[in-house]
Amino acid sequence: MHNQLIKDYNFCEKVIKKHSKSFYFAFNKLPKEKARAVFAIYTFCRYADDSVDNFNNSEEKQSKIDKIRKELDYFSKGEIVDSPLWRALADVFERYDMDLYPFWEQLEGQQMDINFQQPHTLQELENYCSYVAGSVGRMLIPIIASQSIRDLKKEANDLGIAMQLTNILRDVGEDFKENNRIYLPLQEMSLVCYTHVDISDGKRNKEFIMLWEKLANRAETLYENFLNQLDYFDKDSQVPIRLSAQVYRGILDAIRGNDYNCFEYRNYVPLPTMKQWLNQATSI
Template sequence: MEANRQETIKQDYQYCEEIIKHHSKSFYYAFSQLPKAKAQAIFAIYAFCRKADDSVDLIDTKEEQLLAVANLEKELSLFEQGNPIDHPIWRALTDVFERYDLSVEPFYDQLIGQKMDINFAEPKDLSELETYSYYVAGSVGLMLLPVLASKSHQDLTQLAINLGIAMQLTNILRDIGEDFQKIDRVYLPIAELAAENYTKKDLEHKIINANFIRIWEKIAQRAEYLYDDVEEGFRYFDEDSRLPVKLSSAIYRGLLNAVRKNKYDCFTKRNYVTPLEMQRIYRSIK
């Protein structure tokens, strides 16, 4: 019986690993460096977050999106009560919660972030953008923290949140064109656009001028400030987790330089860190 359970859990984790391998090569590259048990835990958490994202991204109407998130919230509530539905992600997460001291609250916060996307309102200022970034990405940092710093006696809550926010700001800066062209969404704060007299018409015409670059750089420099701040706390993570955390942070930070190298073209080019660059980053921080 125990052998059957172990085989099922093994397959459940493989299911989760395939999801991260398919959707985020940079995350997979970084976290596959972890010891197997920790890597599996990260893959399971990522699979939940991917499921949350897909409940918004892969569904067309607002009503269906809200229903999908509500259904996921019900599944999470059942999981919290000890009655998880029979699905590889929930079985894997059950095992993760048994092995690590995770809280369910960041998982609920992640779903709040999904609802914020469904009922999207352009952020008024950088503070509102960071609040949104907490719910969709800082929450992920809190989910991962008990796995990556399982032996730490330091309070790393804010560090985990800041790393998630920095990564989300990076995503936003990389995906400005895609977000606007595909889903008519502008994450650049209204106040920053107004201060530089940069309009949605300019976005529509893919204008990269000094005004656009100043807006982009202001947000990028905030992300880089958070990356720097987080770097000071890497030593408090478990010894076997420091390298993957540093690596994921450095690779994401590298996306900002990829955009700069492409002369801030977030409209017609897909900016990414190449496998060769990932290997260079890995060698530089090892």
């Protein structure tokens, strides 16, 4: 691997290290080549996500996502934009049997945030989660399940949905205050008589806990279903995958332990706990 490409991958590694310590902690345990590929894919997703979240003006957001679409279109034709991300990603596509479709779906998911509407049903929410996070799982399949005799796209998609539901349950207050977004389904809120005003007030009453737990239980079911299929993934990838699922699932318990405070506090799994889980995963 030549010096420029090493620098490009190092750039991607710095991005994931900065923006997601838990993902980095898990996927850094992959063999070097696979870890680099995951870092490049994460950087693409971060690039897409930042294009929506880092701008207040919807015209700017649209302009940024259109720019990435154009760059991805160039990429699909073998015309590589001269940047660390695209050069690293081109190398990933040379090394693995990659599918471009989930990358387009990721951008479609970001488009949903630009044209944001609160989901009416849990199914609508899961559909959104499939675009913004299930797509990431499907991007990773050629890397972490390269030897598999089974099609694991559904399992990877389900893990992405579970992780995105976890993000939503962690960031209820932040999403509302910073982006004026409510991802909790309208139908589910109505069922327990929990209102937009309640979210604005940061109410953690029994109605909120019922609503929160319904979504959390759904995420936990998806985590469990995914982990039951773990043996079908590449042997050298199973510990990092297990760890990433466990860490994200652990965020739900962290929120419970903090009296469901996801309005004023960003809940996370502490590093000593992650290290303990890593030791357990490597001894299985």
